[in-house]
Amino acid sequence: MAHAEVPLSRSLTLPMEEIADGIHGLRIGFVNVFAVAHANGSWTLIDTGVPYSAGHIRHWAEHHFTAPPLAILLTHGHFDHASGAPQLADIWDVPVYAHELEAPYLNGQQEYPPPNTGAGGGLMSILSPIYPRGPIDLSGRLRLLVGTVINTWEMPEWQILHTPGHTPGHISFFRPADQTLLAGDAFCTTKPESFFDAAVSQPPELHGPPAYFTSDFPAAARSIRLLARLKPRVIAPGHGKPLAGLDLERKLALFSEQFARETGDGSSWPERRDQTKRSA
Numbered sequence: 001m002a003h004a005e006v007p008l009s010r011s012l013t014l015p016m017e018e019i020a021d022g023i024h025g026l027r028i029g030f031v032n033v034f035a036v037a038h039a040n041g042s043w044t045l046i047d048t049g050v051p052y053s054a055g056h057i058r059h060w061a062e063h064h065f066t067a068p069p070l071a072i073l074l075t076h077g078h079f080d081h082a083s084g085a086p087q088l089a090d091i092w093d094v095p096v097y098a099h100e101l102e103a104p105y106l107n108g109q110q111e112y113p114p115p116n117t118g119a120g121g122g123l124m125s126i127l128s129p130i131y132p133r134g135p136i137d138l139s140g141r142l143r144l145l146v147g148t149v150i151n152t153w154e155m156p157e158w159q160i161l162h163t164p165g166h167t168p169g170h171i172s173f174f175r176p177a178d179q180t181l182l183a184g185d186a187f188c189t190t191k192p193e194s195f196f197d198a199a200v201s202q203p204p205e206l207h208g209p210p211a212y213f214t215s216d217f218p219a220a221a222r223s224i225r226l227l228a229r230l231k232p233r234v235i236a237p238g239h240g241k242p243l244a245g246l247d248l249e250r251k252l253a254l255f256s257e258q259f260a261r262e263t264g265d266g267s268s269w270p271e272r273r274d275q276t277k278r279s280a
């Protein structure tokens with residue numbers, strides 16, 4: 001069973017537009033995208049939202065920046081993170097980077113495996129068979145990142161970390177100078193099976209990756225442990241609110257161990273979990 005979750009105080013949440021130095025977030029429906037500004041005035045877009053998000057992202061980005069980004073980087077190729085990429089890359093005439101293990105899902109070759117509808121419960125899981133699974137075809141724009149800790153000039157000051165488990169080529173972004181982590185779907189700060197409820201007023205909590213689409217839970221647990229060992233002080237996920245606070249480091253370590261205990265035994269799918277109410 002993978003129902004590890006660590007409840008957090010609401011006081012840890014940050015506004016999306018002021019996450020950390022130079023980092024702007026935009027929530028579109030249930031998913032977040034991020035613009036990362038660099039010291040020389042250039043910037044990079046992280047993720048591109050669900051279908052029909054491109055216009056909204058462009059408008060938001062052009063409100064903050066006068067020039068196109070250096071590049072678009074995708075944490076992974078799921079439809080809720082990659083759908084705006086073809087259109088935005090064309091509008092701005094920029095490359096789209098993803099990890100090489102994500103390439104088959106982004107160059108039109110392969111669909112992701114069917115979602116596990118029993119995982120996690122909740123509306124998102126019930127709806128998951130109708131989600132597009134790709135393949136998105138970015139082949140003309142796609143550039144591949146290779147390795148486990150990657151540096152590119154389009155993300156100066158940042159380490160790009162291969163954090164597989166949710167998908168084979170999932171990546172996260174870490175800035176050592178202020179210990180800021182953009183976690184993608186490596187883990188969430190809300191219950192991923194109830195994203196729509198989260199829009200109302202759910203207190204934040206540390207929670208595993210969206211279960212209905214996660215392909216390898218033991219790998220996901222190893223990735224969360226790797227991220228916890230970085231001791232991030234600011235965390236901005238693909239789903240849920242960005243967080244900061246002194247307590248965060250300890251809570252993430254705790255969550256990482258809980259999640260590893262529940263998933264590190266090699267079982268590939270968590271059982272359906274019961275909904276339990278928790279207060280912050």
Ligand SMILES: [Zn+2]
Nearest residue numbers: 078166185213
């Ligand atoms: Zn995903």
Ligand SMILES: [Zn+2]
Nearest residue numbers: 078080185238
């Ligand atoms: Zn996602």
